[in-house]
Amino acid sequence: MTLSCDLCALSEICLPAGLNDDELALLEKNVLPSLKFKKGEVLYAASEEFSGLYAVKSGSFKSAVSSSDGDAQIVGFHMPGELIGFDGYDAHHTSSVVALENSMVCKVPGSHLDFLCSNIKSVSKHIHSMIANDVRAHNSVLMLIAQKSAEDRVICFLKNVSDRNKKRGFSSVDFTLSMPRGDIANYLGMAPETISRLLAQLQDDKIVEFDRRNVHIIDYNELTRRSCGHEDPSAVRA
């Protein structure tokens, strides 16, 4: 049995945000019971037909595209409260989404989406907001990769994960990266070796401590100062 939306810990940042009781009831009728995914399992794959949007309830996911010459590119990491699936909004998906750890998602079927948007103003608004966030996040990442040094990219990535944890009510200085170094490297457009070296340097500089995938930010201010105007997009991409 699925936890109802109004009891969900994410209700403040997910679709239920700002709804009254009637609207909440209506929303819940149109959201499927949450689905479980084990680490490595596929939420949806490229070329699959669009069947709805997904809200991450727990755990985390990565989405990736691959080019015809076989190269893969991770285009986003998705944390609880974030909405996934816009890449297939009209027809079929072009990216694949995979669980980075054991995770849960809530699904809003595509057929119910129009109905919800038409009948609950704030759902419509929330979706629009998510779309705009998506675009903004994309722009930020593009700027990051196109213009900034490898060090800047890593710092901004850490800052971004920290911010997103904070938004969900978790610690912004102690958290775990659910993805391997290689995924971070791919996402940021660099070699895993470079990630490794730069993290080591941050540790030497006593700004962040790393134990495996566990992160402890020692000097949050310094991290923020160094994070090159990469505003908090706190958003998803799919």
Next chain:
Amino acid sequence: MTLSCDLCALSEICLPAGLNDDELALLEKNVLPSLKFKKGEVLYAASEEFSGLYAVKSGSFKSAVSSSDGDAQIVGFHMPGELIGFDGYDAHHTSSVVALENSMVCKVPGSHLDFLCSNIKSVSKHIHSMIANDVRAHNSVLMLIAQKSAEDRVICFLKNVSDRNKKRGFSSVDFTLSMPRGDIANYLGMAPETISRLLAQLQDDKIVEFDRRNVHIIDYNELTRRSCGHEDPSAVRA
């Protein structure tokens, strides 16, 4: 007086696509008369409140974001038939859009958008499609910049412009780049000098000829072959 949507040369690829007469009439009532912009003029600026979506009617635009440390990043070029403005869909814009040449746009005010989407199914679909295209285009560019060599990026850029011209019914082998080299370089995340050198090399290889901003593709097949699985997104970003 604005040319009506059904007489517009872009009706097949713009919002009117697939509408019947009644729907067309309804659409036209909700689209403002087209607006003119001179080269360099601003369609909207970052932080401006969202007031609607724009369809490029003629000419071209670029959109850019800037980080707090002053760096600017061009995040998209927009050609006729393409829709601009999703970055502000919920509240206010975070990118600025500037005309690259004398251009015209049609505006769909935000207040009319929900109405149109609710009442004309294919407009709703078209918007969704544009959003999905946006995400896809983003993913392609990200892959391009994060993973590919400078040469690949330039080739894919040319191929992309060619494809978008073709889609609009123009030549895919003879066209003009409306943006300066510096803008291309910024967009692709490299130095203008590198662009210059790579274009020169393509010319030496007898694949493309350049006269200023005029492009003539000599060996389209070779250009396609070299363009690293960067599928035609034929889409916009804003």
Next chain:
DNA sequence: CGTTAATTTGATCATCTTCAACATGAGTGG
């Protein structure tokens, strides 16, 4: 506890940036 995957570290190398100088064109006012 062994086997494989993930991560780190070192050394070398390539690509692309940067700096500098120059060339070319477009736009403007006389």
Next chain:
DNA sequence: CCACTCATGTTGAAGATGATCAAATTAACG
């Protein structure tokens, strides 16, 4: 219409950032 000026674009040489290759370590997991 021409001359001037500034923006845009090209080319060369040197240098730096980050990639690649190789090897060693360490963790994850059955």
